[in-house]
Amino acid sequence: MLKVLIIDDEVWMRRGIRSMLESTIYEISDIQEAGNADEALQKIQKSEFDILFVDIRMPGLDGLSFIEAATTLLPMAGFIIVSGYNDFEYAKRAIHLHVVDYLLKPVVKKDLLDAFHKAVRERKQDFVQPNDADQTLMVNAMKEKLVVDLIEGRNDVTRNLSRSLQTDLEKCRFACVSFRVQNSESIMNGKGISEITLIYYIMSNFMSDLFGDVLQGIVFQHQGVLHAILYNNNLQEDVMATQINDYVERVLQWVKRLKFFHVRCSISSIHEQPTGLGLCYQEAMHALTYSIFMPNALQTVYQSSMEQEGHVGYSLELEKDLYNQVVLSSLSGITETISQMMEKAFATVRTSKSLRQLLDMCWLLGERWLIEAAEHTPLPISYRDFQTNPMKYDDLEHMRRELVKHFYTVSLAINKKTNTDGKNAVSEMIEYIQNHYNENLSLTQLAAQLHMNAAYLSDLFKEITGVGFVTYVTSIRMNKACDYLKHREIKINQIAALVGFEDERYFSTVFKKTFGMTPREYRNQ
Structure with a gap:
């Protein structure tokens, strides 16, 4: 009871x-x-x-x-x-x-x-059984690893996976549904990759709870995406397809009710036998990549046309124009030329492969131009941070913004404008910090606003100010706290909030580390 x-x-x-x-x-x-x-x-x-x-x-x-x-x-x-x-x-x-x-x-x-x-x-x-939860986690982790091994081509794990799932994989039908968090750009700029990892953690718990006797499955993360391999050895293909659609609909409805994040998903075809499991995964990834072309579609069902052969449209004239805009360090010119290049690239071929082709070509251009300029100036090698995996982008507009940011950073190095532009950027950062010290400040977010690479901007900030970004923000907050402590009518927990700390104890710890005394001792001295 x-x-x-x-x-x-x-x-x-x-x-x-x-x-x-x-x-x-x-x-x-x-x-x-x-x-x-x-x-x-x-x-x-x-x-x-x-x-x-x-x-x-x-x-x-x-x-x-x-x-x-x-x-x-x-x-x-x-x-x-x-x-x-x-x-x-x-x-x-x-x-x-x-x-x-x-x-x-x-x-x-x-x-x-x-x-x-x-x-x-x-x-x-x-x-x-107080240890059941830990045992379940270990078993699930083993299953997930075996599935990843199999989709990566290690067919020798088939027997172990069959034993782990307690089913004969040779008699199973498989499908894969994959989910990617949308608005990743704003999430990453605001709170970082840990926020997306946490969202996937919440989703995986819910998705696992939906499995039952009719439709079984394994939920796992791979290549920055959350996947569910669904399987059954009794259902007819049409019945299983209905079950899969119901499963996806329940997940999407649940996400919609939560409201604090959005996803897009893909659904593979249904395949048989262990080799089919790998095919399901590949199809789901192709469909999820292709969904970049359809930003308003919640789910994308795999079609073979998504993998058709063909090359992206390319123009040497546009390449020359882009180089000229990079040399001029014209942000508006780079933005306009990138838009034209993308329109040309996808005019006739829209596949998951064409997305990667364009990104690879842009990576090579940036690398080539930086190498050519290396003998003249030390470079902030930003192109290494550039993502050539289409799955990293929410949609074509997100991709366009990242390409613009990439080539603008390259232009700063090529034109030896790094020092001048860098000082201006750091000056803007200092002014912003002084006006917004009570907010959640992120170097990644500020770098995005300034169209600069975060790692390079961090080094530049330290070179110009003599201290790191976090140390500088902390010093501003501590000095403001000292000013507030002179007013005895303001409580210490209120001061903590006024200078950007959610936790009063942590504020006191940082204050004592900075000044060698607690806020209360400082106020009473």
Whole structure:
């Protein structure tokens, strides 16, 4: 018999969750309610609960802070967040707290019951076999490695994979669906690759939960993309195709409800036998690459025409024009010429191969021009950071912006304008930092705004200012903090927020490291 606690400051929400739980397959002995976190803490000190539904924003202590406190009293309990806020920072913190699920209001009954049932199952597993979770992770990691080995051509792992999946791969049908996070440019500029990795982590958990007796699968990351190899040894091909479409639709609907990120996906054909598994993967990757040409399409189904032979359209006149614009360091001229080159390239051939051809040619051009200029000037070799993998781009517009940035950085080196332009860029950075020191500052984001390579700009900033970017930002924040500390009416936690720190303890640590005393000691001296 289960005991449930619902914590939400809205009475109608608590009543709604209570009503939905009446349809659960599990027996509940008691459902209690709390209007805020303090009231809930009092209840869990008097009684033990199995599953807790928690709102995030409530008067007083917020929901995530409550969970941190409650886990010490209820180490075996399952926590489900029900919130009207889709801020990804909340989701990240919830993952670190091992929250079972994160539901957005208005809550769909099916989603709530699915989350509740999942919490019950996980609680039983933790109670009966505390090491099962670790063992499952190890088994899944082994399966993922075997799948990657097979798609990369190692056919000798077939027997081990069959044993791991407990099925005869020779009798199986396979398909692959692949997902790529969209808006990767803004995510990378804002929070870095770890944010995308975390999104894939959340997605893989959900996608794995959808597998069952009818459609089985393995979810894994490879080449910066999240894949699901789907398989079955009993279904007819048409029935399996229907199951695959249903699976993809459920994933896309789930992503749509979450709202804080977007994806595009591809679906392979259905193939048989172990060799078919590799073909599925290749087809899904070709289709996902081809989807760059269709930015508004949520899913792309593989077609053989996506791999047709042919070469991109190319013009030596445009190449000469681009070189002239690079020599002139004309950002507008480079932008216009790149747009013309892309239009010419894809006028007749639009395939995944043509995308790579154009990127390879642009990489070679940049390398050639930099090498030719090397005897005259030391170079910030930016072309090594240039991505020739089409999968790294959201769409053609994203690719165009990166090509412009690439050739503009090359132009700075070729024209020996690095020092002048670099000093201007650093001056702009310093002015921006002084005006925005209380915001989340990122060198990658500033480099993108200045159309410069981040690594090169970092070295240039240190060369001109004498300190690194992070050290400089910290010094500005600490000096501003000293000014604020002179005003005793401003609390220290408020000062921390005013100078860009979310955590008061971390602010105090940095302050003491900088000045040899805590903010409070500084204020009282």
